[in-house]
Amino acid sequence: MEKLPPAARSKVHIRITGCHGFCETEPNVVIYPEGIFYQKVKPEDAEGIVKKTALERVIIDRLLYTDIHTNKKIVHEKDIPFYKKQQRILLSRNSLVDPTHIDDYLRIGGYKALSRALRTSSTEIITMVGKSGLRGRGGAGFLTGLKWKLCSQSKGDEKFVICNADEGDPGAYMDRSLLEGNPQSVIEGMIIGAYAIGSHEGYVYVRNEYPLAVKNITLAVEQANEYGLLGRNILGSGFDFDIKIVQGAGAFVCGEETALISSIEGKRGAPRQKPFYPAERGLYKKPTNINNVETWANIPLIVEEGPEWFSGIGTETCKGTKIFSLVGKIRNTGLVEVPMGITLKEIIYDIGGGIVNDKKFKAVQTGGPSGGCIPKDLLDLPLDYESLIRAGSIMGSGGMIVMDEDTCMVDIARYFLNFLKDESCGNCLPCRKGIQRMHEIVVDITEGKGKEEDISLLNDLAETVRDTSLCGLGQTASNPVLSTLKYFGEEYISHIKDKKCPAGVCRGLIHYSIIEGKCNGCGLCKRFCTEGAVEGEKKKPHYIVEAKCIKCGVCIDSCKFDAISVE
Amino acid sequence: MAKLRIDGIEIEVEKGWTILETARFLGIDIPTLCYDDGLTPWGGCRLCVVEIGEGEKAKLVSSCTYTVQEGLTVRTGSKRVIKARKLLVELLLSSAPSSKTIQDLAAKLGVQKVRFKVEHDTCVYCGLCVRMCSEQMNAKAIGFTYRGVGIKIATPFDRTSEECRRCGACMYICPVCQLRCDGPHAERVVCGGCLTVDPRCLEFYEDIQCYMGIKGYCGACIREKP
Numbered sequence: 101m102e103k104l105p106p107a108a109r110s111k112v113h114i115r116i117t118g119c120h121g122f123c124e125t126e127p128n129v130v131i132y133p134e135g136i137f138y139q140k141v142k143p144e145d146a147e148g149i150v151k152k153t154a155l156e157r158v159i160i161d162r163l164l165y166t167d168i169h170t171n172k173k174i175v176h177e178k179d180i181p182f183y184k185k186q187q188r189i190l191l192s193r194n195s196l197v198d199p200t201h202i203d204d205y206l207r208i209g210g211y212k213a214l215s216r217a218l219r220t221s222s223t224e225i226i227t228m229v230g231k232s233g234l235r236g237r238g239g240a241g242f243l244t245g246l247k248w249k250l251c252s253q254s255k256g257d258e259k260f261v262i263c264n265a266d267e268g269d270p271g272a273y274m275d276r277s278l279l280e281g282n283p284q285s286v287i288e289g290m291i292i293g294a295y296a297i298g299s300h301e302g303y304v305y306v307r308n309e310y311p312l313a314v315k316n317i318t319l320a321v322e323q324a325n326e327y328g329l330l331g332r333n334i335l336g337s338g339f340d341f342d343i344k345i346v347q348g349a350g351a352f353v354c355g356e357e358t359a360l361i362s363s364i365e366g367k368r369g370a371p372r373q374k375p376f377y378p379a380e381r382g383l384y385k386k387p388t389n390i391n392n393v394e395t396w397a398n399i400p401l402i403v404e405e406g407p408e409w410f411s412g413i414g415t416e417t418c419k420g421t422k423i424f425s426l427v428g429k430i431r432n433t434g435l436v437e438v439p440m441g442i443t444l445k446e447i448i449y450d451i452g453g454g455i456v457n458d459k460k461f462k463a464v465q466t467g468g469p470s471g472g473c474i475p476k477d478l479l480d481l482p483l484d485y486e487s488l489i490r491a492g493s494i495m496g497s498g499g500m501i502v503m504d505e506d507t508c509m510v511d512i513a514r515y516f517l518n519f520l521k522d523e524s525c526g527n528c529l530p531c532r533k534g535i536q537r538m539h540e541i542v543v544d545i546t547e548g549k550g551k552e553e554d555i556s557l558l559n560d561l562a563e564t565v566r567d568t569s570l571c572g573l574g575q576t577a578s579n580p581v582l583s584t585l586k587y588f589g590e591e592y593i594s595h596i597k598d599k600k601c602p603a604g605v606c607r608g609l610i611h612y613s614i615i616e617g618k619c620n621g622c623g624l625c626k627r628f629c630t631e632g633a634v635e636g637e638k639k640k641p642h643y644i645v646e647a648k649c650i651k652c653g654v655c656i657d658s659c660k661f662d663a664i665s666v667e
Numbered sequence: 668m669a670k671l672r673i674d675g676i677e678i679e680v681e682k683g684w685t686i687l688e689t690a691r692f693l694g695i696d697i698p699t700l701c702y703d704d705g706l707t708p709w710g711g712c713r714l715c716v717v718e719i720g721e722g723e724k725a726k727l728v729s730s731c732t733y734t735v736q737e738g739l740t741v742r743t744g745s746k747r748v749i750k751a752r753k754l755l756v757e758l759l760l761s762s763a764p765s766s767k768t769i770q771d772l773a774a775k776l777g778v779q780k781v782r783f784k785v786e787h788d789t790c791v792y793c794g795l796c797v798r799m800c801s802e803q804m805n806a807k808a809i810g811f812t813y814r815g816v817g818i819k820i821a822t823p824f825d826r827t828s829e830e831c832r833r834c835g836a837c838m839y840i841c842p843v844c845q846l847r848c849d850g851p852h853a854e855r856v857v858c859g860g861c862l863t864v865d866p867r868c869l870e871f872y873e874d875i876q877c878y879m880g881i882k883g884y885c886g887a888c889i890r891e892k893p
Contacts, residue, residue, distance in 0.1 A: 530755060
């Protein structure tokens, strides 16, 4: 800015915003009002962008996004295929506000919904949220309106509202982007909810591993306090409400509502048996309403635009939009917000742009570590809570990991079980011991020590863990095993019977060898191999000594002639 | 008061009773490990699971923590319940085969083999000692620490506790730190199974109360005469 002539400075406003969602192309710059979209910008591009595009409206060609299919450059954000099929009612506001300035949020109409809500009765708001059909975005999909109603009807001198921002799924960051990019919308939702339920104290439980989210939400609460949007007598309505920020200590299980409540109370983060539900007896044994970040962020929109508008989006049973974090072997990695009921195919191919390196699609895993893997045949599955459960997976909080043909499904089950065995709270037997045993069996299978009877044992064990575990973590922990057994059973069988890993992933079952015709004896792999497993004379084809090979794959990475094969 | 049905028997009990209390009142035996009459129910071992609800909505819940509700239908010995309990006992046996309490449970439930790798973990994290220490001895000297497979029961920060009075109540109530019954096959993972029989009657009488012992396990109705 300093390099600009003073007259031009007032013509351009630069704002640092939260995540735009299109991670693959970040850092992004969008120039309004037209919405010109620049991708992968570098610090040295800044001057040109301001001088040329912002002031003179000249488009810098090399910063534009190129369509992967048509190879044409695209100027405007709205024309990019990644954004075209999305319906970004929540995320679109991320690019309009600087999360550290409450004024930005007010400028785009923020807190209008709150002022409207404070003028209506609390029962009307609950009816409105009920009518909208909004369901909890944390994963279980409980009707938010009903949850609020139950909590508001519970007897208690004190009530609490909690925002669950303990997003622990590996590879999922929907809530993080909302808290980092637009924290005021979450706070506004919480104030409306507290007013409807009759609570005067709220908590945001955010994981410590999200430092920017912690910083932005803390700042946002301070600013809202300064503006009289939190604290005593909010907007002159006589309603009091305060928000406290609590940082989680890194336990995945604390995303479970009762464990989260124990954690806020200062106890060990372990779930407890329901009933009682938090709506009856929650934080400090008082009625408590706990919702996920995305659920709270939807509330101001429902109040402002009306429940009919919201229920117009989505399917018969699932209303509104859902944010998914699309990751894995997909071209357009990023956060996508789509109407409920969209098919997996549309997300993966139209929005996601298909699989990286034109490989074949194998499976998509939804719902975080305790979700299931959905195969190719089910790509036309509409995304809603019920369809996903029927397919053996869950909506979860919106993780979506795409896998290609090079992924071994037994190895995937092993990976998620390994995560869950450490993240179970350990209180109930099926979850603690059951997951550990499933992991043991699956590890044996990946190492070629599997027995034929392991499959039925794994199945029995998975069903028992699902049926008898105390909380949602254990009840869904079997999904990775059950779904891979159901849809990719033949991979387990080839691991056990043929002692082969079809995808060439499981180290215990693969063999490296050098193809004689392709190797010219450059000796590069020999130099890189730490185990001395490559032998051979210079300029003559080399060979691998099986007994010494640890299957690290460094030879493949170093070979420039594709001379190393894996079987 | 709440009216409910357990194994086909209709009963009206006070609200606040658990399914386990109601079942035991009726003389229906439900196996437990982490439950003790003098302590708060914990719901950790899950052996006391029973099936509630009908059709697709049927689910297993731990009867020691689930309070009765009007119109509840409970099955304490359906196939799903028995299958789950047997596997849970198998899990317990594989981690603490030297406990007589667990061996007895296994024998009662007819668990005859263990398909998992056998460890000698000793502690099965039933939490009886933790509750005993805090609720009956009023000391609160021990508690759970860590999580997942790394869970432990210990004094705070593993230091010698000033709260602990060395009363030994934790050892008294522990179901695994006792001597194993020296049966005929003391060396095996499953002891000898002096009580073991197949639960064949389940095939025929899923929803009926049997008064001969734990339903589905005693085998008296089908036992062949020697």
